[in-house]
Amino acid sequence: MSVKDDTLSEWERNQLLAALHARLFWVGEEIPYSIEVNGNKCKLHELVWQLINKENLTDEDREHISKYIAYLREREQKDETKLKTAKLTKKEAKDLFNETGGILRALMDLREIEDGTVKEKEKEFHDIFSKERVAEARRWLQFLHDSGGLE
Structure with missing residues (x-):
């Protein structure tokens, strides 16, 4: 009976x-719920969510955001180097890949919070969503009318 080699191949590593470097890769990635920061456990998902929903950022908030961005950037680079060079199983590689994707997502969100574009993007999303809902309702009503369901 042969033992299946579960080591990450060079081709899989390159994939x-x-x-990770694909455009907009981080869209849809989930921010890690917690991550270790300087030996302390940080509830990263909760932190980003609170900052996104905060009406106004204080100078202290901005300082914290800058520190988290710097830390997460460093962490992402270490994880990517590990993904490039370490001997990993396929599962370890996939877990590291997912973690790195979540870190990249957190980085993008924190940068948007820091520069104020997160509120603009949220408003834009809600505007588009509302327009799509109205358009969908009109299409549905037209369908009902065309099929004789509405007289």
Whole structure:
């Protein structure tokens, strides 16, 4: 009976690395719920959510955001180097890939919070969503009318 080699192949490694660098890769990635920051556990998901929903940022908030961005950037680079060079199983590589994707997502969100574009994007999303709902309702009503369901 042969033992299946579960080591990440060079081709698989290159696929994961290419995916990390794909445009808008981080869209849809989930921010890690917690991450270790300087030996302390940080509830990263909760932190980003609170900052996104905060009406106005204080100078202290901005300082914290800058520190988190710097830390997460460093962490992302270490994880990517590990993904490039370490001998990993496929599961370890996929877990590291997912963590790195979540970190990249957190970085993008924190940058948007810091520069104020997160509120603009949220408003834009809600405007588009509302217009799509109205358009969908009109299409549905037209369908009902055309099929004789509405007289």
